[in-house]
Amino acid sequence: MCLLEELTGALEVYELASQKTAEMSSKQTKARVANAFRAMKDIGISEAMVKPVLKKLLKLYDKNWELIEEENYRALADAIFEGQEAELTSHDLLMLILTLANKHSMKTVDREASECSKKKTNAEVGYPFCTMPSLKERLEQQAQAAEESTQPLKRARLRYQDGRSTSSAAATDRGPTMPLIIPKDEPTEPPNIRSPEVNASQGLVLTPQPSAENRRRTDPQLLGKVKGKQPAYSESLVVHEACDPCQPNSATSPSHAMKLRDRGKQSICLQTSSGDKSLFPHGSPQATRKKEWKVVRGCVPAPKKKRASNFALIIPKEEPVTDDMPQLVLPDAIIDPEQSIKRDSSDQNGSVRELSCFEPSASASVNGKERNNRAAEAITNGELELASSQFASNLEIASSPLGEVKISLSCNLPLVRPDSDMPSLETVLQLVDDKYQNSVGPSTIDMHPTHLPSKSSATDLGAGALRLNSLTGANDPQSNGNLPLSETQPVISCNGTDDGSHLEEMNGGDGHATHTENKEHHVEETNGLNLVVADHSVTPEIIKPLHDLFDIAKGQEKVIISLVNEVNSESLPSFYYIRENVVFQSASVNFSLSHIGDSSCSACSGNCLSSSAPCACAHLVRGEFAYTTDGLVKDGLLKECISMKRDLKKQNQFFCKECPLERSKSDDTPEPCKGHLVRKFIKECWLRCGCNKQCGNRVVQRGITRNLQVFMTPEGKGWGLRTLEDLPEGAFVCEFVGEVLTNSEFFGRILRSTKQEKYSYPIVLDAHWGAKKSLKNEEALCLDASNYGNVARFISHRCYDSNLVEIPVKVETSDHHYYRLALFTARKITVMEELTWDYGIDFDDHDHPVKAFHCQCGSKFCRNIRRSIELKECDKVVVAVCPDRLSDLCGCHFLAASFM
Numbered sequence: 001m002c003l004l005e006e007l008t009g010a011l012e013v014y015e016l017a018s019q020k021t022a023e024m025s026s027k028q029t030k031a032r033v034a035n036a037f038r039a040m041k042d043i044g045i046s047e048a049m050v051k052p053v054l055k056k057l058l059k060l061y062d063k064n065w066e067l068i069e070e071e072n073y074r075a076l077a078d079a080i081f082e083g084q085e086a087e088l089t090s091h092d093l094l095m096l097i098l099t100l101a102n103k104h105s106m107k108t109v110d111r112e113a114s115e116c117s118k119k120k121t122n123a124e125v126g127y128p129f130c131t132m133p134s135l136k137e138r139l140e141q142q143a144q145a146a147e148e149s150t151q152p153l154k155r156a157r158l159r160y161q162d163g164r165s166t167s168s169a170a171a172t173d174r175g176p177t178m179p180l181i182i183p184k185d186e187p188t189e190p191p192n193i194r195s196p197e198v199n200a201s202q203g204l205v206l207t208p209q210p211s212a213e214n215r216r217r218t219d220p221q222l223l224g225k226v227k228g229k230q231p232a233y234s235e236s237l238v239v240h241e242a243c244d245p246c247q248p249n250s251a252t253s254p255s256h257a258m259k260l261r262d263r264g265k266q267s268i269c270l271q272t273s274s275g276d277k278s279l280f281p282h283g284s285p286q287a288t289r290k291k292e293w294k295v296v297r298g299c300v301p302a303p304k305k306k307r308a309s310n311f312a313l314i315i316p317k318e319e320p321v322t323d324d325m326p327q328l329v330l331p332d333a334i335i336d337p338e339q340s341i342k343r344d345s346s347d348q349n350g351s352v353r354e355l356s357c358f359e360p361s362a363s364a365s366v367n368g369k370e371r372n373n374r375a376a377e378a379i380t381n382g383e384l385e386l387a388s389s390q391f392a393s394n395l396e397i398a399s400s401p402l403g404e405v406k407i408s409l410s411c412n413l414p415l416v417r418p419d420s421d422m423p424s425l426e427t428v429l430q431l432v433d434d435k436y437q438n439s440v441g442p443s444t445i446d447m448h449p450t451h452l453p454s455k456s457s458a459t460d461l462g463a464g465a466l467r468l469n470s471l472t473g474a475n476d477p478q479s480n481g482n483l484p485l486s487e488t489q490p491v492i493s494c495n496g497t498d499d500g501s502h503l504e505e506m507n508g509g510d511g512h513a514t515h516t517e518n519k520e521h522h523v524e525e526t527n528g529l530n531l532v533v534a535d536h537s538v539t540p541e542i543i544k545p546l547h548d549l550f551d552i553a554k555g556q557e558k559v560i561i562s563l564v565n566e567v568n569s570e571s572l573p574s575f576y577y578i579r580e581n582v583v584f585q586s587a588s589v590n591f592s593l594s595h596i597g598d599s600s601c602s603a604c605s606g607n608c609l610s611s612s613a614p615c616a617c618a619h620l621v622r623g624e625f626a627y628t629t630d631g632l633v634k635d636g637l638l639k640e641c642i643s644m645k646r647d648l649k650k651q652n653q654f655f656c657k658e659c660p661l662e663r664s665k666s667d668d669t670p671e672p673c674k675g676h677l678v679r680k681f682i683k684e685c686w687l688r689c690g691c692n693k694q695c696g697n698r699v700v701q702r703g704i705t706r707n708l709q710v711f712m713t714p715e716g717k718g719w720g721l722r723t724l725e726d727l728p729e730g731a732f733v734c735e736f737v738g739e740v741l742t743n744s745e746f747f748g749r750i751l752r753s754t755k756q757e758k759y760s761y762p763i764v765l766d767a768h769w770g771a772k773k774s775l776k777n778e779e780a781l782c783l784d785a786s787n788y789g790n791v792a793r794f795i796s797h798r799c800y801d802s803n804l805v806e807i808p809v810k811v812e813t814s815d816h817h818y819y820r821l822a823l824f825t826a827r828k829i830t831v832m833e834e835l836t837w838d839y840g841i842d843f844d845d846h847d848h849p850v851k852a853f854h855c856q857c858g859s860k861f862c863r864n865i866r867r868s869i870e871l872k873e874c875d876k877v878v879v880a881v882c883p884d885r886l887s888d889l890c891g892c893h894f895l896a897a898s899f900m
């Protein structure tokens with residue numbers, strides 16, 4: 001029941017009562033009221049529920065009690081039931097919006113759902129094996145709860161309709177207020193009910209599928225299944241549901257309600273759609289629904305606690321609904337207030353005044369006719385677009401650092417003339433969808449594979465923004481499970497004409513100020529060499545992307561990357577999620593694009609792993625494939641990579657005569673080279689190979705397939721990454737993705753950066769530096785995930801015994817200066833374990849522009865802790881840096897000097 005209705009209702013009570021006194025004696029009235037209450041009580045409806053409806057009916061029927069008393073108060077009962085249905089309807093609408101708002105996630109969820117269903121033979125089922133708690137399941141559970149919450153009354157209604165009145169029906173005093181809360185602790189039981197149902201042919205006001213509703217009404221089996229459980233509720237999200245005008249339905253024989261409506265009561269009359277009526281028996285009150293403007297709240301069930309329920313979507317507490325409540329609810333992150341205001345005011349400048357859903361029903365009633373006429377001037381049949389703009393629904397999604405989410409839908413629907421068509425549900429959904437797409441803007445730069453140059457023109461790429469992995473075709477829209485990039489991301493010009501507009505798009509699709517700012521930066525920073533555009537203009541302060549709380553990858557990965565913070569109120573840092581490495585046109589990177597395609601195994605076909613001889617790609621490395629047929633890194637290679645990393649022997653390292661890394665830090669007096677690990681590479685087949693996409697020698701390029709979750713670490717390391725499934729040894733987890741920069745560029749950024757900007761350690765792509773005598777600065781590359789990165793940017797460091805190991809993987813080029821850095825499991829990892837990786841940080845490198853953090857890895861081999869303990873224990877003794885920095889393990893710990 002709408003609060004406003006209750007307020008206005010209070011006045012109406014008085015008014016009605018006094019009017020009635022003039023018509024009949026108070027005694028008679030009391031008796032009739034009492035009879036009505038009694039009749040309703042007989043079918044399990046409490047006085048509290050009857051009272052407001054009765055008042056409205058009396059008003060609607062001009063105090064004609066006969067109409068109310070007809071057919072044993074059928075009109076009254078129906079009006080009460082209708083009210084209940086409307087609440088459920090709005091909840092369904094809300095569910096739908098949520099579904100839309102997570103459209104891309106849902107695509108993945110759907111896929112996962114089928115995966116999960118395959119795996120659900122295990123009794124544990126549900127969570128650990130099924131990615132994150134499935135959004136779809138949540139929605140279904142909520143819908144189920146909403147469904148269940150209305151069941152007692154529905155049962156009463158059915159009994160009533162069946163003529164089997166009984167007073168034993170348990171009806172609640174008040175229909176459940178309908179909050180939308182997805183609690184932190186998720187119910188993880190598999191859903192057993194339908195998804196929110198949407199009938200595209202229906203109007204704006206959504207109802208459950210009529211067929212389903214009808215089935216429920218008539219199917220005793222279904223009825224029997226309905227449980228009358230009353231879930232715990234707390235009020236929260238408000239969906240403002242606009243009403244549409246009643247349309248006379250000449251096809252149905254008019255009931256008393258119909259007759260009255262036709263007497264000019266449209267303004268408070270709401271009808272779902274013309275098609276809806278036909279679902280009800282002719283002449284029944286259902287056939288002529290009357291719904292008043294109302295504010296409806298969503299509802300969900302109270303959570304059942306279960307392990308690994310790490311998904312928190314909490315809607316703030318009840319929204320006050322008042323007359324003066326602003327119509328636009330602006331989220332803090334996505335919507336440019338100016339834009340919203342502009343949109344609003346421009347609407348108001350039009351001939352149609354929008355009817356706010358917050359307006360009380362009485363006012364709607366009074367002004368409805370006038371609005372109706374004005375709206376009718378603007379909305380004509382077939383002018384849905386215009387109509388759409390006038391009832392433009394404002395979908396606003398706001399989130400708080402605590403993970404609370406508020407979704408507000410303001411449907412500003414002008415009353416249209418009775419003979420005009422209501423905008424279709426599809427139109428409304430499109431608007432909502434568009435709004436969402438605009439709000440949560442695209443995030444990466446794409447160069448679609450079709451834009452790829454031929455080998456001869458490869459050098460032209462240097463002028464464009466290149467998405468390196470596009471070369472592999474891994475993002476081919478046709479490839480399994482991947483969203484077509486064109487759907488979600490802009491295709492940026494690669495012809496060197498990029499004017500920075502991608503930055504505008506990346507900032508949410510509007511961002512006037514940001515765009516100007518970016519352009520200024522662009523002009524300011526672009527020099528003759530066309531260096532440094534993106535790095536300067538795209539700073540964490542400028543980036544304000546909304547992270548999808550359901551999926552921080554925003555649908556870009558094959559799996560959902562969920563997010564949970566059970567530790568504090570910190571929110572995710574600002575960055576753009578990218579699935580693959582990017583190079584901005586302005587980068588001074590110079591890796592040999594001319595080598596692209598050099599290394600391909602054109603002679604092979606099908607699955608290279610099943611051929612008798614290794615293909616050319618395998619020959620490029622060890623002459624054998626790196627992966628098993630299960631897609632795991634072969635044991636020998638894995639062990640080699642782990643031991644090379646852990647046991648930093650000199651023979652595994654290369655020491656440059658003049659180290660480009662040190663030169664990048666300081667051109668004047670570069671430090672001596674600290675050594676680079678000579679690594680084992682993997683070479684995968686790719687787009688230009690003769691094999692197919694399912695070839696077993698393509699693993700990393702397929703992207704993340706494991707169920708991962710970003711979470712707040714309790715040890716104070718900030719955000720970390722954990723697995724939501726058991727992982728075998730040698731499994732690919734993710735690639736470390738970021739912006740490809742030269743080390744000089746990166747260090748330049750650090751020098752220019754303001755204090756607010758937080759740069760994390762770049763990943764130096766130095767695995768093959770030793771192959772060339774001297775490396776130019778523009779060949780010495782690194783990956784910076786500070787502003788653009790993927791899930792790997794959250795992986796914590798762990799000294800020595802981390803459970804992940806990085807292996808360089810070449811896909812599209814054999815050029816050693818550029819490769820992808822893939823992270824594989826170094827051992828079996830169990831569900832919910834944090835994933836860690838040894839960054840290889842030299843905690844004693846005090847010259848490094850990025851200051852090393854105080855390591856909290858907890859490893860007994862922690863290089864950082866050991867150092868501080870040793871210094872403390874030795875007091876005035878300075879402990880020299882052990883060459884392999886793992887003194888206990890290799891036994892070469894020594895004291896360099898002591899000062900007395």
Ligand SMILES: C[S@@+](CC[C@H](N)C(=O)[O-])C[C@H]1O[C@@H](n2cnc3c(N)ncnc32)[C@H](O)[C@@H]1O
Nearest residue numbers: 717718719760793794796797853854855856857
């Ligand atoms: C690649 S980021 C990892 C994600 C980061 N924790 C966050 O909240 O965004 C690296 C940063 O995480 C923190 N970090 C990672 N591992 C750590 C560790 N073992 N101890 C302390 N801080 C750590 C440090 O602040 C480091 O600069």
